[in-house]
Amino acid sequence: SAEGEYIKMFMRGRPITMFIPSDVQNYDDIRTELPPEKLKLEWVYGYRGRDCRANVYLLPTGEIVYFIASVVVLFNYEERTQRHYLGHTDCVKCLAVHPDKIRIATGQLAGVDKDGRPLQPHVRVWDSVSLVTLQVVGLGTFERGVGCLDFSKADSGTHLCVIDDSNEHMLTVWDWQRKSKIAEIKTTNEVVLAVEFHPTDANTIITCGKSHIFFWTWSSNSLSRKQGIFGKYEKPKFVQCLAFLGNGDVLTGDSGGIILIWGKTTVESTAGKGPKGVYQISKQIKAHDGSVFTLCQMRNGMLLTGGGKDRKIILWDHDMNPEREIEVPDQYGTIRAVAEGKADQFLVGTSRNFVLRGTFNDGFVVEVQGHTDELWGLASHPFKDLFLTCAQDRQVCMWNSVDHTLEWTRLLDEPGHCADFHPSGAVVAIGTHSGRWFVLDAETRDLVSIHTDGNEQLSVMRYSVDGTLLAVGSHDNFIYLYVVTENGRKYSRYGKCT
Template identity: 30%
Template sequence: DDKTLRIWDLSPSHCMLAVRKLKKGGRCCCFSPDGKALAVGLNDGSFLMVNADTLEDLVSFHHRKDVISEIRFSPGAGKYLAVASCDSFVDIYNVMSSKRVGICKGASSYITHMDWDIRGKLLQVNTGAKEQLFFEAPRGKRQTIPSLEVEKIGWASWTSVLGSCCEGIWPIIGEVTDVTASCLTSDSKVLATGDDFGFVKLFRFPAKGKFGKFKRYVAHSTHVTNVRWTHEDSLLVTVGGADTSLMLWTYEMGGHRESRQCDSEESDLDSEEDGGYDSDVTRENEINYTIKALSTNIRPMFGIKPHLQQKEPSLDERQGVVSYFRPPVSRALPQPEKLQTNNVGKKKRPIEDLVLELVFGYRGKDCRNNVHYLNDGADIIYHTASVGILYNVATGSQSFYQEHNDDILCLTVNQHPKFTNLVATGQVGDSADMSATAPSIHVWDAMNKQTLSVLRCYHSKGVCSVSFSATGKLLLSVGLDPEHTITIWKWQEGAKIASRAGHNQRIFVAEFRPDSDTQFVSVGVKHVRFWTLAGRALLSKKGLLSSIEDARMQTMLAVAFGANNLTFTGTISGDVCVWKDHVLVRIVAKAHNGPVFTMYTTLRDGLIVTGGKERPSKEGGAVKLWDQELKRCRAFRLETGQMTDCVRSVCRGKGKILVGTRNAEIIEVGEKNAACNILINGHMDGPVWGLATHPSRDFFLSAAEDGTVRLWDIAEKKMLNKVSLGHAARTVSYSPEGDMVAIGMKNGEFIILLVTSLKIWGKKRDRRSAIQDIRFSPDSRYLAVGTSENAVDFYDLTLGPTLNRVSYCKDIPSFVIQMDFSADSRFLQVSTGSYKRQVYEVPLGKQLMDQTVIDRITWATWTSILGDEVVGIWSRHAEKADVNCACVSHSGISLVTGDDFGMVKLFDFPCPEKFVRTFCLCDCNTKCF
């Protein structure tokens, strides 16, 4: 973008050989096959070819208006030049005649990557809408090629980031990143990529299947905009966006690797030491928990907060008109209602209180062993957010323990008959302040929800594991502090009897032996320890690998127990290690194909249940039931529809196995018939941003970073359906008739689905940043799409699924937060990240400045957190965190808000007075969006 073209020497001298000034900023460049010419695409839609030696112009063209995003000579003699633009076209030029001979049409978004086949007759194109398209050259006629056939085609280059061959280069859906560039070595074995995090990664090619293994290199401080191998693959060249750096990486092939410190963070190649890499284990090990008291704004807001702003003078006051010149207000013309009321009779009664009735979801992504049977299998106990949940299997009814003030991370049930239905739960906290924010463990009765003991501890950041002893009188806890402290409590007295640093690496689980009050085992990153409580001292022994051939200390994830002092530990590689006392005596190789995350010891018969991560198959499953010695097993497949099942919790009852998964599902599996009954569903990854209620039925939709939109039935207390979108979703909205659903995506795309079939009616991507809110107009004619680009676009739905943008709102001071249409569909109010609310005319997009007109608008909905009508929702202590969302009831007299502290609050509407009294309802989660 500095309007220069530079040529560099890649020999050890590393000098710049030539430079010339361009008329416009350069965006892409490419050498001709013979190296004599250089094509350069510019940011105004033009491109030129220059002599590679002198950098003098040879020819130039200007057929497009938007940025030239990619440019490529055909292989061989370089007869053709393909020029891709952000206008969504690829133009093909004959180099010798200097004429455009073909146009590739049909892309629904800007072009990002482009490659020729080795014959120079086929083009592969990637677009901003994540399309992989193919065009015949030179005419540009679109071709349909099955994915299996794509692999058989010989490509002159490969810079594509899409398709089955590149599926593994994309990170987990919740991560805030895009793969911006790729390049394949000439032997088609190694694919280099660059991404928005500044990472350079190497993958084996083809990278099929999700979340492929890689080596990661860190040097760029921001987005990597391009990566290219040199002609002999000896060097990799990468360029940074904002850091404006060009970097050279030496590629050392196997067998020629020098013995020196590596620049990479080896995400998968520590496998030689710990038996394998797994993304779920790595993510769990790296999570940094933050308490609500330290919450910051979930959005990067700026400006003066509403309760600190001076009230804007009216138009008359600004013009100097005093009040006695105004005509008197007639009693026959009262001020119109602020909100249109729907299905409400004449008697309006305010909502006085809210009571938690139903919770969808289960915390499985970073927890384990946290779903248990109670009352001989009639009930189950689990947790999500800061709520402990008792669920009746027969009726689906729930009751709640709500005494925690932050996220619950672990749960265990007391197995001693004297303490039936007693539960212990540990939460996130901060030990620096031993007040309400300190980490705490609650011991409570699951049936009456009475708190029996609260143990405040010095586990900084939180408690990750709890376990009762055999007699039920002692409780073991493990902290998330750097030393991963282990503490033994007499929970009935609230007394700590012993404490000691557990390990300098993460401990995942620590459990008492089911027949002991003094012996327990802890497992974690590359260690297992066997502990003994001696008085007030804790003594430990490391697990000894003995003389078993090829035995190595792996990352241990789970533990179970057998008779005669046997201990079983599940590993990251899928093996199960069998220990006698603290000595390894046997390895059950590949008990699961992936990590063994959870194990359960059945006290009545000694059978062991294991849960792991693996693909469903005829022979195996993610849940297995073993005999007492782990020599024989029966596998159970979970009917989840997922390509890979990842089990985080198992519990065995009478004839049934209770399973909790990373995908936030709780499933009951029959031992005899292997039938699966999904009891609980939830979003697998958050945040959950989008929420919309059906206009006439007790249904609602939710949309989340896990790339799914889910339909929930409130009356039946279950999930009815879900749609996997492939990209993180940010917002969702029903049409006024409830027959269509609009979904706004994090990548700037939006999709409209037909509710009856869940088929796509139309989709469009006119923006490149996240869509923050999306709304149908009350008359169903227009769709308003608000984005992070300080813009609101209007689409006329009567023109059909082509979704033509008819106008947009200008001069929005910051990113859009919420939008609401007026009841007559003529106006739209927009709340922004600068704490300013503005009103625009629909569909012109012209800002309405007349406050008198604004005051007389009746709104179809009210979700704005800004405006004189809702200034009272902002508390005196709103400096650290924001009110994130609001919704006024259909009666128009009650308002509910959610904030960064996880609080749901109830107000009267309107509430124009500052610091009004509120009803605090519950701590629903870390943040309410």
């Protein structure tokens, strides 16, 4: 609706006010219909590793599957191509691959649609070859979001178990093809970090998290819980991850750097022994300095573990002796996900949102990288296939939009909020959240100029078309104007608009 000198539009339920330029006599005369063209997603930069786990896998198609925001990316690193699953309506937080390695389940948070109406958290099961959605599970069941999920293995992936983000961390078991919920139970008010079906015992589901591991017996619509007893072993602050040995024993990795092997007792209850059919600790292995963050069972039955603080990936033989190890370089952050790759390669997702591909002999190559905190500023180069981003993580990144690579990155003293290129393309201006703004050389990334306007965040920077003026828009409701000379290298304050 046009009201006098401004137009009001609604985006995601919030009113946005836009002022009509003063030289427009009548807005209705220049009003146009939406163009018929539609945008198609071409490339997604980045990966969500910082607050997720176990979310990088290699598919038989040769694609690495991972997610960021509401998009699940299938990236073929050899062909340098991406495909995208776009069924989700808000941030994806977890991912599980079906035993057939083709179907995938992804769980999302609650959100709001473009009109501000609430969107319910749910799980989507989809085909990674055709990208067709096969089923939407759990609408109206999950609270806040989906924390973790797993396909059953002993019955060829007929069932799906899900832990939601509610206070009680509800465990639900689904016949996902029929969309029917079979069983449901509260797990714990503590954080739950993983849920897995036992690979050979169809009736066993295991959950773990803060100071606990629970072994659930699932029978038709009932779930009964047995708590794992640590006994003489130190109780960890967090049981972080699960895996299974070929004999059915359960492995847990915890925040103390320990791997515990849990075996099922077979004898009837005798003095000093636990009851029959209960999982008890049979062995303890000191695996990492800091936590054991992820466990990855390999095709050959050996095990890869990823450490938190020590950033090490260790290969363990069938008798759980360490065979090889490699350290992930500090600049990539800590390990959040490890998966087996082609041949002797493995894939690593990190806390600084890198996806790495590596071997014990040759080290790592970066396959995916991006920002590590909220992205605020975006500017496209006036005539080259380049664009620049700046974010809450203080990183400024220059990206090549043809080969989808990072040209350069530079760390600012504070978070970047907005950016604009000078029309010459020689420099780029970046506004921060404190009122300071920087001008960088677009090729060398050297600092050209630095100024401060107000002490609130700068929301927009714009050069005039001829490059002789720069307008700096601040949260303090002033627009600061500068005269620009020397091709964007010299700035003198001209005034401020209210």
